[in-house]
Every structure is written in structure tokens, then in C-alpha cells.
Amino acid sequence: xxxxxxxxxxxxxxxxxxxxxxxxxxxxxxxxxxxxxxxxxxxxxxxxxxxxxxxxxxxxxxxxxxxxxxxxxxxxxxxxxxxxxxxxxxxxxxxxxxxxxxxxxxxxxxxxxxxxxxxxxxxxxxxxxxxxxxxxxxxxxxxxxxxxxxxxxxxxxxxxxxxxxxxxxxxxxxxxxxxxxxxxxxxxxxxxxxxxxxxxxxxxx
Ligand SMILES: C[S@@+](CC[C@H](N)C(=O)[O-])C[C@H]1O[C@@H](n2cnc3c(N)ncnc32)[C@H](O)[C@@H]1O
Numbered sequence: 001x002x003x004x005x006x007x008x009x010x011x012x013x014x015x016x017x018x019x020x021x022x023x024x025x026x027x028x029x030x031x032x033x034x035x036x037x038x039x040x041x042x043x044x045x046x047x048x049x050x051x052x053x054x055x056x057x058x059x060x061x062x063x064x065x066x067x068x069x070x071x072x073x074x075x076x077x078x079x080x081x082x083x084x085x086x087x088x089x090x091x092x093x094x095x096x097x098x099x100x101x102x103x104x105x106x107x108x109x110x111x112x113x114x115x116x117x118x119x120x121x122x123x124x125x126x127x128x129x130x131x132x133x134x135x136x137x138x139x140x141x142x143x144x145x146x147x148x149x150x151x152x153x154x155x156x157x158x159x160x161x162x163x164x165x166x167x168x169x170x171x172x173x174x175x176x177x178x179x180x181x182x183x184x185x186x187x188x189x190x191x192x193x194x195x196x197x198x199x200x201x202x203x204x205x
Contacts, residue, residue: 004067005113006154011048011070018047018186020078022054023108025137028199032175033104033135035059042102042129044093045110049075049086055106056084063100065091067113094118101131111140111165112157123168130202135175139197140165142179147194152187165196172200 003009010017033039035058043052046064048071056062056079064086066072072090079086093113105126114122130136143159166177176199184193 004156006152007047007066008068008070010152011068011074016048016050016074018050020050023051025108025139025197025199026051026054026106028176029104029106029135029137030058032199032201039103040100040131041104041106042098042100044096044105044107045113046075046088047071047109049078049088051106051108052086052088053078053082053084055104056086057082060104063087063098063102065089065096067092093122098129101129101134103131103134105130105134105136105138107138109139109141111138112160113154114158116158126168127202132202132204134202135199136169136172136202137197137199138165139195142194142196144181144194147181147192150184150187150191150193151189160196162194162196166198169198169200173203175199175201 039060041055041060041062043064046052046066049064052062052064052075064075067090069090072088075088093110094115126136140160142162162179179194179196181192181194184191
């Protein structure tokens with residue numbers, strides 16, 4: 001197996017690299033699209049599964065994938081440990097296919113792994129596999145000339161241009177758009193990120 005992301009190594013340990021606290025954005029998503037029978041969530045780049053498992057605990061039907069075998073192994077273990085069912089598997093954001101549509105599509109900290117040539121097809125796919133009235137949440141790291149590359153930046157990650165993410169959903173209903181600079185301590189070294197976030201709804205035109 002060729003290792004394309006350092007996360008494969010960082011997820012080897014029994015400790016959870018990202019901890020077990022669910023992402024701070026999830027309650028916003030739950031408010032915008034509350035769980036009801038059969039409501040489906042896709043977590044793209046689920047890491048070690050803390051967010052996917054939290055959504056399963058809330059009652060959603062969760063599908064989750066990540067490029068790392070260790071991340072998926074830990075996602076499945078966490079789901080078993082919490083007594084929830086989840087469909088988690090190894091896949092690549094650049095090439096993934098799914099036969100399903102989802103009420104919520106969620107991807108945090110992962111879209112910068114899309115190769116430039118795959119961006120257009122990826123967003124066309126996301127638009128197709130979102131159910132009518134469904135919600136998309138995506139964030140991405142963006143380049144700022146006054147910020148250094150983070151110390152745990154992966155060789156396949158590419159910074160996006162400020163605002164670029166928003167252009168793919170210009171005709172959807174915006175629930176939230178923002179660009180924030182924040183301090184992070186992942187990898188043990190304090191550093192800053194700039195991140196663009198979009199939360200938007202697929203509405204009939
Ligand atoms: C910053 S982490 C975010 C993980 C998770 N979303 C979270 O918040 O805990 C980025 C994730 O993207 C995954 N990743 C890297 N390249 C990928 C690819 N080509 N396809 C899918 N996931 C990928 C990494 O393995 C890692 O889990």
C-alpha cells in the first residue's frame with residue numbers, strides 16, 4: 001500500500017489524534033437538519049470518526065470515509081464502543097462514488113486534498129448527491145501571504161484561494177459563509193490557519 005497522507009502514521013496509536021470531542025459545527029447542522037428516521041449524513045474525510053459517530057448517536061444514518069486505514073479502523077471501533085451502526089470505509093475524496101443521496105454532507109479539514117483537476121467534478125457530484133432541501137457543510141484552509149504553512153501540513157494538501165469555495169454554491173441558499181483566522185495546536189506546535197466555511201442548502205429553483 002502506498003501511503004499518501006501522514007495521517008496514516010499519526011492515526012496508528014490507540015490515542016485519538018483529534019480527541020473525541022465532536023466538532024463544534026455539528027450542533028449547527030443538527031439545528032438546520034434535525035435527525036428523523038432515515039436522515040442520511042455523509043462525512044468526507046472522517047479521520048478517526050469522532051464526528052461521524054456523534055451524528056450516528058444523534059440518530060442519523062451515517063456513511064463516512066477517509067483515505068487512511070487506521071482512521072477507518074478507529075472509526076469502526078469507536079462506533080462499536082458507543083453501540084451505534086455506521087457505514088465507514090476507506091476511499092479517496094478525488095474519486096469516491098456513492099449510490100446514495102444525503103440530507104447532510106459534511107467535510108471538515110479535508111477538501112484541500114482534492115487535486116486541482118478534480119475540483120469541478122467533485123462539486124458537481126456533491127450537488128447531485130445532496131437531497132432536495134439538504135445541507136452541505138464544507139470548510140477549507142486558505143492561503144494568506146502573512147501566514148506560514150502549518151508544521152503538520154501534508155505533502156498532498158493544497159491551500160485554496162480566499163473565497164474560492166463559495167463560488168461552487170453561488171446558486172444555493174447560504175446559511176453561513178465565513179473566513180476566520182484561528183490558532184491551532186495540532187501536532188504539538190502552536191500555529192495559525194485561515195479557514196473558509198460554507199453552510200448552504202439545496203433549494204428548488
Ligand atoms: C485535518 S484531518 C480532518 C479529520 C476529521 N474530519 C476531523 O475533523 O477529525 C484531514 C483528513 O483528511 C484525510 N485525507 C487525506 N487525504 C484524503 C483523501 N485523498 N481522501 C479522503 N480523505 C483524505 C486524512 O486522512 C485526515 O483524516
